[in-house]
Amino acid sequence: MMSILDTCQQEAKKAGAAKVSKIHLQIGERSGVVVDSLKFVFDMATQDTMAEGAELEIDLIPFEGECSHCQRRFHASEGFLVCDQCGNYAKLISGQELNIKSIEVED
Amino acid sequence: MCQDCGCLEADQTKIDGKPLAVMSHAHPHDHSHQHDHLHHMKEADGTGREISIKQNILQKNNQIAQHNREHFAQHHVFSMNWISAPGSGKTALLERMVEDLGHELSIAVIEGDQQTDNDAARIRQAGAEAVQINTGAACHLDAEMVHQALHKLPLQQNSLLVIENVGNMVCPTAYDLGEHLKLSIISCTEGEDKPLKYPDLLLTAQVLLINKIDLMPYLDFDLDQCIQWAKQINPEITIFPVSAKTKEGLPAFYEWLQQTL
Numbered sequence: 219m220m221s222i223l224d225t226c227q228q229e230a231k232k233a234g235a236a237k238v239s240k241i242h243l244q245i246g247e248r249s250g251v252v253v254d255s256l257k258f259v260f261d262m263a264t265q266d267t268m269a270e271g272a273e274l275e276i277d278l279i280p281f282e283g284e285c286s287h288c289q290r291r292f293h294a295s296e297g298f299l300v301c302d303q304c305g306n307y308a309k310l311i312s313g314q315e316l317n318i319k320s321i322e323v324e325d
Numbered sequence: 326m327c328q329d330c331g332c333l334e335a336d337q338t339k340i341d342g343k344p345l346a347v348m349s350h351a352h353p354h355d356h357s358h359q360h361d362h363l364h365h366m367k368e369a370d371g372t373g374r375e376i377s378i379k380q381n382i383l384q385k386n387n388q389i390a391q392h393n394r395e396h397f398a399q400h401h402v403f404s405m406n407w408i409s410a411p412g413s414g415k416t417a418l419l420e421r422m423v424e425d426l427g428h429e430l431s432i433a434v435i436e437g438d439q440q441t442d443n444d445a446a447r448i449r450q451a452g453a454e455a456v457q458i459n460t461g462a463a464c465h466l467d468a469e470m471v472h473q474a475l476h477k478l479p480l481q482q483n484s485l486l487v488i489e490n491v492g493n494m495v496c497p498t499a500y501d502l503g504e505h506l507k508l509s510i511i512s513c514t515e516g517e518d519k520p521l522k523y524p525d526l527l528l529t530a531q532v533l534l535i536n537k538i539d540l541m542p543y544l545d546f547d548l549d550q551c552i553q554w555a556k557q558i559n560p561e562i563t564i565f566p567v568s569a570k571t572k573e574g575l576p577a578f579y580e581w582l583q584q585t586l
Contacts, residue, residue: 221382222382224385239373248528250499307556307557308560310528314528316383317380318380318381321376322375324374325374
């Protein structure tokens with residue numbers, strides 16, 4: 219959380235802004251981040267910073283695999299990289315993202 | 326603060342008993358590191374301006390990890406990050422490895438624990454160089470801690486470096502330390518469903534050692550089921566059932582390691 223805030227404040231300062239009004243994140247389903255916990259600490263963490271009162275938008279990126287055999291792309295909701303149709307092993311396509319996509323700033 | 330479990334980081338960290346200095350770019354390395362940021366600004370419709378950042382949240386850690394990677398490449402060091410629950414036998418396996426391979430391969434170890442330098446002392450006793458990182462309240466090693474530890478460790482050319490992470494199967498998996506590969510360890514006493522319960526560890530590792538197989542006659546541990554579940558989490562993972570106690574299975578792991586170096 220603190221590294222997110224540090225980066226956002228740095229970028230806002232670089233852009234000559236006075237306030238961060240929105241932080242937009244992309245979080246993978248299998249990134250290790252608990253989105254609810256992130257939301258829970260957000261208001262507390264942003265207190266007395268440039269991002270106080272900012273909106274937090276999170277795109278949750280699904281944990282997806284692509285089958286090594288039939289090339290089917292599927293949502294690995296159980297956490298298994300095994301094709302839900304033909305049962306062959308799959309490779310990881312998405313779900314480990316941990317990105318700050320953008321911020322909105324005000325002067 | 327750790328993004329995963331919220332524990333406090335860095336400010337209580339010690340290396341060989343001394344407080345961690347703050348990372349500065351004025352350290353004596355004769356290579357440069359690259360920082361690639363993407364910035365595109367555009368005017369949004371509302372009152373605010375949108376600034377595109379497209380940056381990994383752990384970018385700062387990842388930059389230092391990249392710096393560590395360059396350091397390893399310069400010294401022709403192959404580095405592994407060992408991750409497991411506390412008590413799975415990481416240090417015992419390392420002691421064995423130093424005893425068995427130390428005469429033909431230079432091995433150095435960075436030990437991570439919340440407190441004490443017991444593990445570094447065990448590795449030195451076994452005959453390898455070791456530096457102890459004490460993370461204090463933190464639950465994992467990060468690239469900066471490893472970077473500082475590297476300055477305390479005389480690395481030999483063409484050697485092997487093992488970073489023994491803090492015993493924890495969750496948070497350490499998210500932090501790139503600059504290593505060539507992550508090695509995970511599960512011990513038979515933890516139960517065959519450990520891969521299912523802690524999939525992040527298996528997903529990010531290239532190798533899994535299943536340790537303490539000498540205890541299997543006394544346990545209900547189902548080795549085949551454990552391997553099957555591990556492969557379902559990560560089809561590409563290489564698995565070695567081993568015993569640090571009896572050395573069973575270790576020759577196959579050593580053979581793989583020597584081919585990988």
